[in-house]
Amino acid sequence: MQHIRCYPLIMNKYNNAQHISLSRQAQHTIVADIFQRRSIEACGVLLGFVDKLENWQVEDAYPLPNIFNSPIYFEFDPADLLQVELTYPEKIIGVYHSHPTGFARASDTDRQNMQRVNVEEQIPWAWLIICGPFNQKTIPQQLSSTKSIAYHHFDSDGLQQVILRLSEPSSATTTET
Numbered sequence: 001m002q003h004i005r006c007y008p009l010i011m012n013k014y015n016n017a018q019h020i021s022l023s024r025q026a027q028h029t030i031v032a033d034i035f036q037r038r039s040i041e042a043c044g045v046l047l048g049f050v051d052k053l054e055n056w057q058v059e060d061a062y063p064l065p066n067i068f069n070s071p072i073y074f075e076f077d078p079a080d081l082l083q084v085e086l087t088y089p090e091k092i093i094g095v096y097h098s099h100p101t102g103f104a105r106a107s108d109t110d111r112q113n114m115q116r117v118n119v120e121e122q123i124p125w126a127w128l129i130i131c132g133p134f135n136q137k138t139i140p141q142q143l144s145s146t147k148s149i150a151y152h153h154f155d156s157d158g159l160q161q162v163i164l165r166l167s168e169p170s171s172a173t174t175t176e177t
């Protein structure tokens with residue numbers, strides 16, 4: 001079991017101590033997808049597990065078509081989502097999508113979706129938004145921590161930002177703090 005340490009400075013920024021961790025593989029999949037369809041909202045699901053402390057541990061991501069092909073809106077085809085559920089039973093723990101316009105927070109539509117899924121449907125997904133613009137010539141290998149935001153709509157606290165942990169290259173993991 002991993003040691004989960006609490007960092008008071010970080011915890012004070014948020015009302016909830018839960019976090020979402022993304023493996024390098026997951027980050028790579030998401031970044032590649034976003035840059036491949038950078039003019040529309042790229043979207044997909046996050047695969048992994050929720051640990052005992054209710055943190056989201058994302059091992060990989062699975063891109064799905066945005067059936068609206070829109071730069072300001074995304075929606076899955078329910079059949080596509082069902083197919084992933086059948087292929088990876090119990091592994092879907094969240095959703096990611098991009099904001100190619102650079103809009104740096106959850107839209108009103110996002111908030112409605114988060115509340116509906118997390119509260120009304122009681123599906124404990126985390127929501128990851130990656131904010132553009134995506135005009136770099138070189139596609140990055142990892143997500144930018146300053147341009148990625150994670151959310152969850154908690155029963156008690158309402159919609160909250162969730163602490164995002166992006167794994168470092170393996171050579172850096174020995175660094176103790």
Ligand SMILES: [Zn+2]
Pocket residue numbers: 097098099106107110129
């Ligand atoms: Zn959005």
